[in-house]
Amino acid sequence: MKKDRKIVVVLKGYPRLSETFIAQELLGLEKAGFELELVSLRRPTDLKRHPVHDEIRAPVRYLPEYLHEEPIRVIRALWACRNKPGFKKAFSAFVADFRRDFTRNRIRRLGQAAVLAAEWPKDGSWLHAHFIHTPASVAYYASLITGNPWTCSAHAKDIWISPDWELSGKLASTRWVVTCTHVGYSHLQRLSGANRNVHLSYHGLDFSRFHQFEGQRALRDGSRPDDPVVILSVGRAVKKKGFDILLRSLALIPRDLNWRFEHVGGGDQLDGLKALAQKLGIADRITWKGALDQQDVLTHYRTADIFALACRIASDGDRDGLPNVLVEASSQRLVCVSTTVSGVPELLSDRENGFLVPPENPQALAAALEAAIRNPALRHELGEAAERRVRTEFDYNTSIRQLENLFETEWKAA
Known part of the structure; x- marks a missing residue:
């Protein structure tokens, strides 16, 4: 030493x-x-x-x-x-x-x-x-x-x-x-x-683990029932992650759009979130993956079309800083949709390298998700901009x- x-x-x-x-x-x-x-x-x-x-x-x-x-x-x-x-x-x-x-x-x-x-x-x-x-x-x-x-x-x-x-x-x-x-x-x-x-x-990030994604991002736009847009989120099912807000926003997406949501992570609130998905009528569009290791998570970043995280400030003041999953997803050219809580705006700028909306606002989050679903060219452009920022500053x-x-x-x- x-x-x-x-x-x-x-x-x-x-x-x-x-x-x-x-x-x-x-x-x-x-x-x-x-x-x-x-x-x-x-x-x-x-x-x-x-x-x-x-x-x-x-x-x-x-x-x-x-x-x-x-x-x-x-x-x-x-x-x-x-x-x-x-x-x-x-x-x-x-x-x-x-x-x-x-x-x-x-x-x-x-x-x-x-x-x-x-x-x-x-x-x-x-x-x-x-x-x-x-x-x-x-x-x-x-x-x-x-x-x-x-x-x-x-x-x-x-x-x-x-x-x-x-x-x-x-x-x-x-x-x-x-x-x-x-x-x-x-x-x-x-x-x-x-x-x-x-x-x-x-x-x-350790870029030796998060190599640049050399593949082509899909052009899915939600128009095909047999090829839905994949929306991914990674994080423990705890209050500050806002997964209940995210589920409510997914339920507000227009019915003519085809999407599938994948959640990676454990957490005490998983059962409650699954029950909420049933109540909202979207349970059949959701896959709960459970906790995965870093390599499996990286694979999900590369196969998804959109990354979403509805960060919020919990009632006891708990909140994220700058969630590493947003940095990881951005490193793979995956466009992120998130909120203006805490350090998130230190990475993402709305419509410059991602989508940012106010916290606790399912309607605004649903509108951002809809825009990302309908416009694959825009989400690819924003994902590329986010990757450039991560690889130069993070x-x-x-x-x-x-x-x-x-x-x-x-x-x-x-």
């Missing part, structure tokens, strides 16, 4: 099918010469895994997901940490946080941090959390206990469901934070005050170089 320090990466769950951007980053850091150790707060629940997960060499270790499941381990960790110079400071920080967030989850974070501090980070290790909510809390407390510095990658939900007081405290403690959309960057920059330790870094090697420079700058200063 060309780097002289180990990075202990704190993750909420690993591996996860829905977080290929994290796996891609981990592999990129390893290729750049960093030694990683992965520490996950949860064990995997997905039945499949992406090929990129098998390429990552770093060992994976798991903290107690619930403290009562491994009480002896937690007690031993707390006992081992009690005399560490930073334990009193960490406990004081926990007490201050607990007064504002009086939950079991807050207690769990301290227990997990104690296990992390007792078992893995050694002198010279660096703590890096993916997501600025729960994983960052664990990294923050562990950093105080051990004295090891910590940094963070913030993404989407973790930014928008965290209270400002908690974000401000973490931004004051961490060496730096990177985030993947300008809207998230602006929010965190405001909360960082004079620290100015927030950096914008789009995830990008190369993941750029984000890896940014992270490499941030880590090396801090280590040289240490």
